[in-house]
Amino acid sequence: MTTGSQSKTGSDPLLAVAESFTPNPQQRALRLHKELTKVWTDAPGWRGTLTSVNHTTIGLRFMATAFVFFAIGGVLSMLIRAQLATPRGDFLDTALYNQIFTMHGSIMMFLFAIPMLEGLALWLLPKILGARDMAFPRLSALGYWCYLFGGLIIVLSLLGGVAPDGGWFMYTPLSDKTYTPGINADIWLIGVTFVEISAVAAAVEITVTILFCRAANMALTQMPLMGWYMLGTAAMMLVGFPPLILGSILLEVERAFDWPFFDVARGGDPLLWQHLFWLFGHPEVYIIFLPAAGALSTLIPVMCRTTILGYGAIVAAVMGLVFLSFGLWVHHMFAVGIPHMALAFFSAASALVAVPTAVQVFAWIGTIWKGRPQLHLPMLYALGFFLTFVMGGLTGVMLAIVPFNWQAHDTAFVTAHLHYVLIGGFVFPMMAAVTYWMPLISGRRRIKGLGEGAFWLVLIGFHGTFFIMHLTGLLGMPRRIDIYPDNPEWVLPNLISSIFSMVMATGFALFAFDIAMQFLFGRQSRRNPWQADTLDWAMVLPAPAYNFASLPMQGPKGPDLILPLARGEGLLPGAPRGWRELLVVDPGTGKPSHVAVLPGNTVLPLITAGAIGTLVGLLLAGLYWLVPLALGLIVLAVWRWGDIMGTTRDHAAVAVTPDLALPLHWHTRGSLAYRGAVATLVADGTLFASLLFGVAFLSVVAPGWPAPASDLPMLLAPLTASVIVLMLAFAALAARRAEDGRASPHGQLWALLGTAAGCVALLAIAGAALMLDDPRQHARDALRGILLAYAAVHAGIATLLGLRTWTDDRHGRVSLGRRGTAPVWRLWQDFAAVTAAISALVITLQEIA
Amino acid sequence: MLIGSAIITGLVLLLLTLAWRSGPNRTGNERLWIWGLGVGFTMSVLVVLVAYGVWVGERILARADGALRVAAHAQQWGWEFTQPGPDGTAIVTQGVLYVPAGRPFDIEITSSDVIHSFWVPRLGGKMDAVPGRVNLARLQADVPEVLEGLCAEFCGVGHSAMRFSVVVYPEGDFPDLQADVFGPEDSP
Numbered sequence A: 001m002t003t004g005s006q007s008k009t010g011s012d013p014l015l016a017v018a019e020s021f022t023p024n025p026q027q028r029a030l031r032l033h034k035e036l037t038k039v040w041t042d043a044p045g046w047r048g049t050l051t052s053v054n055h056t057t058i059g060l061r062f063m064a065t066a067f068v069f070f071a072i073g074g075v076l077s078m079l080i081r082a083q084l085a086t087p088r089g090d091f092l093d094t095a096l097y098n099q100i101f102t103m104h105g106s107i108m109m110f111l112f113a114i115p116m117l118e119g120l121a122l123w124l125l126p127k128i129l130g131a132r133d134m135a136f137p138r139l140s141a142l143g144y145w146c147y148l149f150g151g152l153i154i155v156l157s158l159l160g161g162v163a164p165d166g167g168w169f170m171y172t173p174l175s176d177k178t179y180t181p182g183i184n185a186d187i188w189l190i191g192v193t194f195v196e197i198s199a200v201a202a203a204v205e206i207t208v209t210i211l212f213c214r215a216a217n218m219a220l221t222q223m224p225l226m227g228w229y230m231l232g233t234a235a236m237m238l239v240g241f242p243p244l245i246l247g248s249i250l251l252e253v254e255r256a257f258d259w260p261f262f263d264v265a266r267g268g269d270p271l272l273w274q275h276l277f278w279l280f281g282h283p284e285v286y287i288i289f290l291p292a293a294g295a296l297s298t299l300i301p302v303m304c305r306t307t308i309l310g311y312g313a314i315v316a317a318v319m320g321l322v323f324l325s326f327g328l329w330v331h332h333m334f335a336v337g338i339p340h341m342a343l344a345f346f347s348a349a350s351a352l353v354a355v356p357t358a359v360q361v362f363a364w365i366g367t368i369w370k371g372r373p374q375l376h377l378p379m380l381y382a383l384g385f386f387l388t389f390v391m392g393g394l395t396g397v398m399l400a401i402v403p404f405n406w407q408a409h410d411t412a413f414v415t416a417h418l419h420y421v422l423i424g425g426f427v428f429p430m431m432a433a434v435t436y437w438m439p440l441i442s443g444r445r446r447i448k449g450l451g452e453g454a455f456w457l458v459l460i461g462f463h464g465t466f467f468i469m470h471l472t473g474l475l476g477m478p479r480r481i482d483i484y485p486d487n488p489e490w491v492l493p494n495l496i497s498s499i500f501s502m503v504m505a506t507g508f509a510l511f512a513f514d515i516a517m518q519f520l521f522g523r524q525s526r527r528n529p530w531q532a533d534t535l536d537w538a539m540v541l542p543a544p545a546y547n548f549a550s551l552p553m554q555g556p557k558g559p560d561l562i563l564p565l566a567r568g569e570g571l572l573p574g575a576p577r578g579w580r581e582l583l584v585v586d587p588g589t590g591k592p593s594h595v596a597v598l599p600g601n602t603v604l605p606l607i608t609a610g611a612i613g614t615l616v617g618l619l620l621a622g623l624y625w626l627v628p629l630a631l632g633l634i635v636l637a638v639w640r641w642g643d644i645m646g647t648t649r650d651h652a653a654v655a656v657t658p659d660l661a662l663p664l665h666w667h668t669r670g671s672l673a674y675r676g677a678v679a680t681l682v683a684d685g686t687l688f689a690s691l692l693f694g695v696a697f698l699s700v701v702a703p704g705w706p707a708p709a710s711d712l713p714m715l716l717a718p719l720t721a722s723v724i725v726l727m728l729a730f731a732a733l734a735a736r737r738a739e740d741g742r743a744s745p746h747g748q749l750w751a752l753l754g755t756a757a758g759c760v761a762l763l764a765i766a767g768a769a770l771m772l773d774d775p776r777q778h779a780r781d782a783l784r785g786i787l788l789a790y791a792a793v794h795a796g797i798a799t800l801l802g803l804r805t806w807t808d809d810r811h812g813r814v815s816l817g818r819r820g821t822a823p824v825w826r827l828w829q830d831f832a833a834v835t836a837a838i839s840a841l842v843i844t845l846q847e848i849a
Numbered sequence B: 001m002l003i004g005s006a007i008i009t010g011l012v013l014l015l016l017t018l019a020w021r022s023g024p025n026r027t028g029n030e031r032l033w034i035w036g037l038g039v040g041f042t043m044s045v046l047v048v049l050v051a052y053g054v055w056v057g058e059r060i061l062a063r064a065d066g067a068l069r070v071a072a073h074a075q076q077w078g079w080e081f082t083q084p085g086p087d088g089t090a091i092v093t094q095g096v097l098y099v100p101a102g103r104p105f106d107i108e109i110t111s112s113d114v115i116h117s118f119w120v121p122r123l124g125g126k127m128d129a130v131p132g133r134v135n136l137a138r139l140q141a142d143v144p145e146v147l148e149g150l151c152a153e154f155c156g157v158g159h160s161a162m163r164f165s166v167v168v169y170p171e172g173d174f175p176d177l178q179a180d181v182f183g184p185e186d187s188p
């Protein structure tokens, strides 16, 4: 046994915390490694590619794919710069130029930045928190496939010459059917929504993993800062993406069926799109920034051989950013004609976000101050971040000042600011992160010199390109124009930008080359090369599929941990039952609560993504009559996912340490699946809230109101609405009874009754749909159609869960100790009932008023 | 403002250099870095900036003080202006706006198809033309000259060519009209 210098009591760091856990007996590390590898590793060959659900594989796949999309977006930006290099650039025509800058922006935001941070989170979180995998491995894989398929659709549209061309924020009416008759806008709306499935999936998964899958006894307040940053990111994604998804659905429905959500002539308003888009779009900037800042907070102290300054202040700053970023969206709309008081308020709020950001920047500088900084490559990139991001942040504050914003809005100044923030605040830190964790990924050392070369090329190229664009913007050059024959004063700065952008591109290519060389020719790296004391380095290099042969606990730190963990002295050693096992802990204290059995390799995620892809294809092709078929496929696939929630026999508690035995997940109510359902409903509830915001916004602000009197049948309509709400509420009651009376004929009967009530509610919803006024007539009626569709979808899901509960009960997949699907059913059923009741109330109020 | 930004950037980078140079000191002064610099310093800069912004913003708001009224109507891809003509009655012009020098005027900005944005860089102020809405901006041109204006919100293939000019004339001395002038009744 190696002797741990840091441990207080003597030789073994694990013994140092013996008062909380008795260590497991020592085993042979190699035997454990073999046992675990058999259970955790991907299937060999191409089957592994299709069936892997392991977080290390999926996380790396996300990052690699994101890098490919970055390269594609980068090539597009080179085309833009080539076109703008001369005032009459004529190698792209205007229509094509519009497609190219729209695609550049959309690819960079949706197919590079977001997936890149998802990949980092999936790959890193279990390692740094001391777990073996993410909470929902199949969801990671599903997210990946949705991302890949959606991304392919978007990129292939460029080859077909039908790429989106309305700018990356797709303002209506420009993007509606009248002004964009082709399929271009549909590709954006449907393709991006397809990709966003992966973002919401990742957000659910990250939240649950951070809260419930940490090392034993790691209290929330002790977790590595990366955990806090990612928790903030995931929370913002859960609340930030639904408005965009809702907006995309509404706009697509308007394009496909002429429901006038955004058409002023019929009670809609184009500003509704802008609100929904920026409700997402502004938090998006912080969603991208937070993980990058998390990487910096992780690696700066390590590079300076010290600890971070102001842990608590940084946590507070992260929370502050999450909160403030949702108060800011209007600052993208300063020029649309907003009341002056509102302008002042949002202006102040926008400036205020500078505070938590500044707190972090100064905390990092303070950390460098108190430590002994070493100029390793990751630190070099971190310095690149400082230089670039500080300038980007300051131009951001300038833009937050209203009169200046009116002046600079939509000029090259904004393009410059945006790239200072995005490349400074995201790309540089990500390059720092990749070089920092590369030894853990490849197990090798890098080749000296290449990385430094890449750094200087990117840094010089970047500032050469974008610094001068501030000036071009102040000279009045608008963004999104392809020629400028009458403005000789813009020629020189544009040419300089274009030349330096080539330098930057070379730098990125060299970076990729460096990574490839490291994989191919790097020498074997030693363990924990940076001498970091986080858990991600407490394993051999490259990281094994199972991360930890036995699980760590809060307390002991440092490289001395590697050996005891590999020898099985930690918690839950090996895979004696042949299952992938994960320790689930209490969210606040980190006290171990139960053991979850995770699914192994499976094609189910791929099949599910294929079914969703079929739906997407049909929607794009306009084959709406085939849609039920695709929906059926999706339901079938998802039905299979639910298997994990039940089993046919009771299981004994599992020994985690010699004197701690914990139940398996089937025997607890608060299983990970249940927590995941709660997180999903947070996102879903936000979608619903955005929809209500839409109703309120249009009825108060849009010019075309009040709507013409409606033709709802006086008696029948309220009657149907009552039937819907009552049936859903009854089903919610039945779900409770079914759970309480599980594994008895009584419980089975209630499950059946609840399912039947759900079916009646669905029929009533269909009836209500027939009574609605023509949704094409006015936005009010279109919104009612959407409210009804929302109720139908949720009643449908709840009813399927009821059916699942009933079949599980019949097949003996529940028992007194095992609750199966019932808790999740109950949750959904409550949600469906409450949202349906709110919708009914809204429509009633509209009718009375 | 540019100078201020440069100074702050320089300050942060200077701190960074000093931090790099300073020998290790195990403790680190959290009060100074977090509260002093992070919160205190940042807040003071922001308060000044926002107050200034609101004050200047107030000046370019349209007010009901009987100022001169003109109108700009956008469609794909051109501008149509309504303003008082040589004899004071309203005239409609394509692509050229006539305003007197040295007098504040309110401009009504509208659109009949997609979103455009009215912007004359030299006059400052920029306002979107949103279908279904009338947006007002207060502007003032001080000396007689011809200014360039353009559409500042992406509006389709004709966006980069959606330019116009503003002819600022000495009060009471209306210049010769260029082509494309209509009476109000035959405006398309």
Ligand code: HEM
Residues within 6 Å of the ligand: A074, A077, A078, A080, A081, A101, A102, A104, A105, A106, A108, A109, A112, A113, A167, A168, A169, A415, A418, A419, A422, A423, A426, A427, A465, A478, A479, A480, A481, A501, A504
């Ligand atoms: C690789 C180097 C890059 C170069 C040379 C570059 C260049 C450009 C240029 C010249 C424009 C302006 C197009 C126009 O207004 O006509 C632009 C727009 C944009 N870029 Fe980049 N860019 C780069 C990287 C990135 C990255 C990494 C991101 C995001 C993470 C990004 C996001 C955007 C966005 C969102 C737009 C706005 C698109 C729109 O107007 O719809 N760019 N880029």
Ligand SMILES: [Cu+2]
Residues within 6 Å of the ligand: B074, B077, B115, B116, B117, B151, B152, B153, B154, B155, B159, B162
């Ligand atoms: Cu325009």
Ligand SMILES: [Cu+2]
Residues within 6 Å of the ligand: B116, B117, B151, B152, B153, B154, B155, B156, B158, B159, B160, B162
């Ligand atoms: Cu335009």
